Amino acid sequence: MAKIQSIRGMPDVLPEASALRLWVEDRLRGVLDRYGYQQVRMPLLEATALFARGVGDGTDIVEKEMYSFDDRSGESLTLRPEGTAGCVRLCEEHGLLYNQTQRLWYQGPMFRYERPQKGRYRQFEQLGVECFGFPGPAIDAELLGLCSDFWAALGVSDALTLELNTLGSPEARAHYRDALLAYLRPLASQLDEDSQRRLERNPLRILDSKAPETQALLEDAPTLEGSLDAVSREHFDALRRYLDALAIPYVVNPRIVRGLDYYTHTVFEWTTTALGAQGTVCGGGRYDGLVERLGGRPTPGIGFAMGLERLTLLAEAQGLGPVLDGNLDVYVLALDEAHTAQALALGHQLRQALPRLRVQVHCSEGKAKARFKKADASGARYALILGDAEVSQGTVAMKDLRAREGEQRTVALATLIDQWRADYGAEGP
């Protein structure tokens, strides 16, 4: 029978990698906490229509990357390819946007049917932040400041660049779309294949094309800048002033248009050159039309999402991560099976008396030699040993596995616990 293995693009996370991920997540959550953002959790499955309408059915995500299927009642469901649409749905469904502002975050797996490569997987984890009800550019600056604090908390600030652009108001964006179309239609036959396909569906994406022949044609194309109205211009200028006040460096990149239909005004990406081709670690922007588009009252929104796999890869590439002090303080072993019950009870007693102490009890079999080998391999500082002599005397032998000679002494258990409390406080080492 053929072996069953993990689904393509859906990677397992092994203990060492998981420790690094937890380290990253702890730091990110610390920052969110200091900013007073609140967590929400959406289901992994949503109605397919939510993404078709929210993300935009001309986008690559909706066109060819969604995991969609009919459930047993015939309803079309989709594993979420991103978090913003679901977050808006959650807010609307529970009245979170009625006469109030929100600063929210979520974290969890997203699914896109793409060819896997470095830093890109079919199931990947995003941490997303979404804010609602703030029309002005101050919140744009707050979010970029939040990002900046994320990078500082992780120690990756030097590896990341903020690239910034504005798409303008929905009206300005629509106006520019028309102008660009008018320019490109007569040249359609000279565009690269992908760009021809995008011409009617999503012309702004053509700006992003890497095909040289297309880039050449774009040199004389109307610029987005030229279509900006006064309000759009002022929003962007104010944001830039705020970023200067926060001392956050950035570069304006007019080619950033982003692949989701809902963006307006501010769009941005934090990129790195340290991860190969998948250089975008974090991306987002303002989506003032999205809530309305999904059936709510017009409500300004802005948000971004980070790929945790990419962030973790970046931290790893920078040599960052948790201090490796092992995951155990104490390894309890009976010298033979006759005292297994006492060993289990001792481990239990220690965990109760010293809640922070990390204790593991030998649960395998084998001779004394094998038991000590396990104790050593466990990484624990101390071995607590129970043999005939100790059990009959009500003591335990404590061996320092990390000392040069492995010093060992016999102590009464009560003494040991009191001593540890005295040395480390009630919380243990």
Added chain:
RNA sequence: GUGGGCGUAGCUCAGCUGGUAGAGCUCCGGAUUGUGAUUCCGGCGGUCGUGGGUUCGAGCCCCAUCGUCCACCCCA
């Protein structure tokens, strides 16, 4: 969806112009009958990704297929 690299022990990898599958690490046992990490000795472990073809003979050559990695596309 397209292109290229790579699939040999749990892990990292050797394997010559085609001639009976190897090393290191890990693990287990012994030297040391209540003591690890060092040292020495021994042992377990493989349908060479899978299927077909060529050949007296295939880990090696050919075809197909699957997986994986990287890149394109796009995105986090």
